[in-house]
Amino acid sequence: MKSLAQVVFSSFGSSVGKKLLVALTGLALLLFLAGHLAGNLLIYRGPEELNSYAHELHTALHGSLVWIARLGLLAAFVVHVALTISLARDNRAARPHAYAKPATVQASIASRTMILSGLVILSFVVYHILHFTVHVADPSYDALVFDLHGHKVPDVYSKVVKGFSSVPISAFYILSMALLCTHLSHGFASVFQTLGLRSARTSGLLKLLGGLYALVIFVGNVSIPLSVLGGFIKPIAH
Amino acid sequence: MESKLNLTLKVWRQSDRQSQGRLVTYPAEGIPTSASFLEMLDIVNEGLISNGEEPIAFDHDCREGICGSCSLVINGVPHGPEKATTSCQLHMRSFRNGDTIYIEPFRARAFPVVKDLVVDRSAFDRIQQSGGFISVRTGSAVEANSILVAKDDADHAFRAATCIGCGACVAACKNASAMLFVAAKVSHLNILPQGQPEKDERTIRMVQQMDAEGFGGCTNQYECEAVCPKEISVDFIGRLNRDYAAAAAAETVTA
Numbered sequence: 459m460k461s462l463a464q465v466v467f468s469s470f471g472s473s474v475g476k477k478l479l480v481a482l483t484g485l486a487l488l489l490f491l492a493g494h495l496a497g498n499l500l501i502y503r504g505p506e507e508l509n510s511y512a513h514e515l516h517t518a519l520h521g522s523l524v525w526i527a528r529l530g531l532l533a534a535f536v537v538h539v540a541l542t543i544s545l546a547r548d549n550r551a552a553r554p555h556a557y558a559k560p561a562t563v564q565a566s567i568a569s570r571t572m573i574l575s576g577l578v579i580l581s582f583v584v585y586h587i588l589h590f591t592v593h594v595a596d597p598s599y600d601a602l603v604f605d606l607h608g609h610k611v612p613d614v615y616s617k618v619v620k621g622f623s624s625v626p627i628s629a630f631y632i633l634s635m636a637l638l639c640t641h642l643s644h645g646f647a648s649v650f651q652t653l654g655l656r657s658a659r660t661s662g663l664l665k666l667l668g669g670l671y672a673l674v675i676f677v678g679n680v681s682i683p684l685s686v687l688g689g690f691i692k693p694i695a696h
Numbered sequence: 697m698e699s700k701l702n703l704t705l706k707v708w709r710q711s712d713r714q715s716q717g718r719l720v721t722y723p724a725e726g727i728p729t730s731a732s733f734l735e736m737l738d739i740v741n742e743g744l745i746s747n748g749e750e751p752i753a754f755d756h757d758c759r760e761g762i763c764g765s766c767s768l769v770i771n772g773v774p775h776g777p778e779k780a781t782t783s784c785q786l787h788m789r790s791f792r793n794g795d796t797i798y799i800e801p802f803r804a805r806a807f808p809v810v811k812d813l814v815v816d817r818s819a820f821d822r823i824q825q826s827g828g829f830i831s832v833r834t835g836s837a838v839e840a841n842s843i844l845v846a847k848d849d850a851d852h853a854f855r856a857a858t859c860i861g862c863g864a865c866v867a868a869c870k871n872a873s874a875m876l877f878v879a880a881k882v883s884h885l886n887i888l889p890q891g892q893p894e895k896d897e898r899t900i901r902m903v904q905q906m907d908a909e910g911f912g913g914c915t916n917q918y919e920c921e922a923v924c925p926k927e928i929s930v931d932f933i934g935r936l937n938r939d940y941a942a943a944a945a946a947e948t949v950t951a
Contacts, residue, residue, distance in 0.1 A: 462948065465948050468904075469944035469947065470944070472900075472907050473907050473913035473914075474903050474913070474936070477914070477937070478941055545913050548912060548913060549870070550871075550912075551805065551910070551912075552805050552806070552910060552912030553804055553871070553872040553912070556803070557769060557800055558708075558719055558800060559771055559772045559800070560772050561772025563773060563868065563919050563922040564918060564919065565918070565919050566917070569916065569917045570870065572915065648915075651916045651934050651937070652914075652916070652937055653941070654934050654936075654937040654938020654939070655934070655938070656931075657931050657934060658929060661931075
């Protein structure tokens with residue numbers, strides 16, 4: 459009899475098994491993006507709303523909720539990236555000799571650039587965490603505090619305004635969101651196909667929903683640096 | 697009067713498995729538009745033979761679009777520009793006078809070139825042998841109608857079973873993946889009652905053999921479906937993924 463470890467390893471070590479994990483982690487990341495965007499959009503309701511949301515998020519369950527989420531996301535992200543890189547290498551090796559006259563019948567550009575868009579998103583995520591979470595890019599963010607009903611809490615609002623006042627930083631965020639948008643436009647429907655939940659009856663709907671989802675994530679996120687640069691989101695008046 | 701075409705062919709020539717191949721340019725003149733693509737190659741080969749040159753090797757058998765022998769990647773598309781058509785059923789009226797046509801073998805690590813345009817597709821045979829069958833006891837045969845099959849299931853299984861195993865899906869896939877072929881072969885039996893006893897084992901073994909042969913994985917671009925001469929649907933790939941997940945889960949929790 460095969461041991462549990464052998465069964466799990468052989469089931470999830472095959473190409474189809476790896477893709478199942480890529481789809482499941484992709485789904486987790488898709489859901490996270492929706493939550494993250496919803497939180498981000500609170501900036502339009504002003505500094506108090508955004509900062510109190512951020513404060514609640516960081517103090518929920520005595521501050522452990524945010525760490526549970528972070529560790530879960532990190533695990534999903536690492537599995538998603540490591541397995542797709544492994545699969546992409548196998549895929550490349552499967553055709554050692556390219557066609558002299560290659561042709562594409564219907565594959566979208568988004569579907570053919572998943573690894574490229576994915577790697578740019580990876581570098582973006584690293585930068586994004588260093589920028590807004592760890593404050594490595596600009597240590598002066600540590601000093602930004604907001605007076606929330608007498609409590610001194612981190613001033614997320616001012617960090618965002620300060621960060622996106624820089625054109626190069628905003629441009630990098632916008633470019634990354636554009637690539638995230640193409641990544642999601644293919645990834646959304648792919649999740650369902652890989653999990654075996656797509657059929658001829660649902661394929662049109664899934665494609666449409668995937669496109670819409672990608673567009674909402676893109677427009678919602680990109681609106682923030684654009685609003686800062688355009689002066690619609692203003693620094694807190696002191 | 698039937699019109700004739702003068703074409704330029706760029707054909708992959710490779711003398712054996714080991715040697716380096718290259719694209720060679722041949723004129724193909726006076727080709728009737730009623731000729732099939734393979735008949736066009738026959739005409740070119742007649743000319744090569746009469747000049748004392750080695751004819752272009754290519755696979756063919758029934759020339760009726762049902763055996764799955766013919767291959768050929770024509771201008772980058774397996775089986776050429778017509779939808780739901782094998783190379784043997786592609787006719788020269790699909791081309792224009794003066795066209796340059798690239799003719800290459802199916803490209804995949806799992807389909808090594810044997811000679812010119814002929815590739816070794818025995819990887820598909822080994823995938824079939826790993827689980828693409830049902831076990832039936834010898835002896836007195838049961839009455840055929842004693843196993844009832846719902847009409848929808850029979851139709852669905854038949855749509856998968858129309859796969860002729862030509863390998864165009866592999867040739868078209870950006871990853872040289874055999875998922876459409878494997879999905880068709882797995883589904884064809886997994887949908888029918890006769891296929892149930894070995895369903896999970898079949899699904900896992902055929903996927904493992906597919907991986908062992910060196911095919912790539914599916915990235916859901918559906919180039920395979922677009923070129924399949926039998927229009928096998930990528931829905932079967934979704935079904936294979938689902939059957940695989942269920943089989944893997946069952947294997948994990950049962951002894």
